[in-house]
Amino acid sequence: MSHTRRSASPHRRPALPRFLPTLAWASFVANVGIIATGGAVRLTGSGLGCPTWPLCTPESLVPTEEMGIHGIIEFGNRTLTGVLGILAILVFLLVWRLRRERRDLFVLAAVVLVGIVAQAVVGGITVLTALNPIIVGFHYVASVVLVCVTAAFLGRMREQPGPRERVVPPGFAILTHVNSLVLAVTVFVGVLTTGAGPHSGDAAVGRNGFDAVWLSHVHAWPGYILTALTLSLLIWAAIRRLRPLAWLGALLFIVAVQVVVGIYQARNGLPPFAVGVHMVLASLAAAAQTLVILRLKRNASATATN
Known part of the structure; x- marks a missing residue:
């Protein structure tokens, strides 16, 4: 009987939306992935493959044939940023209805969404400052922070809400x-x-x-x-x-x-x-x-x- 009472805790974990775990994992993997693609941009000398921002060139959103492989690599990294944004929005929308019961997940999802938007702007500044090494370093550190936040979301998602x-x-x-x-x-x-x-x-x-x-x-x-x-x-x-x-x-x-x-x-x-x-x-x-x-x-x- 006493065990039944303890199980009926006021902090019992509410049911999570069906696709939330999948999308949360996808967000984590994508945030790690953009570090890999960002590294590829830098390590292949493609940092200015798209020399302007937010367009790839002053006249084109996408790389032109003349820009070669460097333009494709740089534009691919920018495209993945868009994927990150979509995943962050979807996760945020799924936890919106749980914002009272799972405030921890709601705050983490909001931080990721705002962080990705900020990272897109920093990425633009990186290009506009011709790959200033200080800005590039900050860009990387911010990506590592986002990986940590998405990992924290995965960890908290598996646990009950309430005082710890x-x-x-x-x-x-x-x-x-x-x-x-x-x-x-x-x-x-x-x-x-x-x-x-x-x-x-x-x-x-x-x-x-x-x-x-x-x-x-x-x-x-x-x-x-x-x-x-x-x-x-x-x-x-x-x-x-x-x-x-x-x-x-x-x-x-x-x-x-x-x-x-x-x-x-x-x-x-x-x-x-x-x-x-x-x-x-x-x-x-x-x-x-x-x-x-x-x-x-x-x-x-x-x-x-x-």
């Missing part, structure tokens, strides 16, 4: 947030390193003025610290059987592959494909860390019944 409480030791929670800070520093220094390196998006584009070789070594330091901290958290979670264990395993795997790719690209003259993989893996690491943070807490009523 921490379900890990205080020290574990603190170390997890330190891990987030180290990851952020790693990505930031990586952006500076890329902005100093040879892959500018166009042969005529200047770099940010930093020493790329020196920065590549500085970039490695927080990367190694991130690996050690993640391993420590994984061992702690395994011993105590803590809730973030599975996502910590995923994070450690991504970070370990990232270290290997980083070493490979540094020793082989920064091959474009390896650099592109490195960019995508950084976004996946940030997404996994986001889900680790979410699993530091749990719905209070769910905790009470376990």
Whole structure:
């Protein structure tokens, strides 16, 4: 009888719209995908394949035959932005009727929608400033943030609404947030390193003025610290059987592959494909860390019944 009462919690998860999980996953994958296509634009020297914005040329929305493959690559990246916008609108509309019961999902969906619109504008500024490395770096970081928000949406979508409480030791929670800070520093220094390196998006584009070789070594330091901290958290979670264990395993795997790719690209003259993989893996690491943070807490009523 008492179990029946606990199950009838006021925070029972309302039924989600039928297509919401599919569209939410599509939004996450597309946001990761646009990092890959954006990397392709830069790494193939197609950054000014469409030299104007919002049109591809002053006279045409789409690339002309004379623009060749660079115009196609750049326009393809712009087209994917439109797909992101459509997916964000659909997700937002589906959670609109749940905006009171699932305010968390509504806010996350709104952030993604506004963020994609803002990213389209930043993309235009990137072209109009002739691929200024600072603007390009900001464009990438903003895309990583959107990947994290879409990952958070997927994580929260699987859980009940209502008050949440921490379900890990205080020290574990603190170390997890330190891990987030180290990851952020790693990505930031990586952006500076890329902005100093040879892959500018166009042969005529200047770099940010930093020493790329020196920065590549500085970039490695927080990367190694991130690996050690993640391993420590994984061992702690395994011993105590803590809730973030599975996502910590995923994070450690991504970070370990990232270290290997980083070493490979540094020793082989920064091959474009390896650099592109490195960019995508950084976004996946940030997404996994986001889900680790979410699993530091749990719905209070769910905790009470376990």
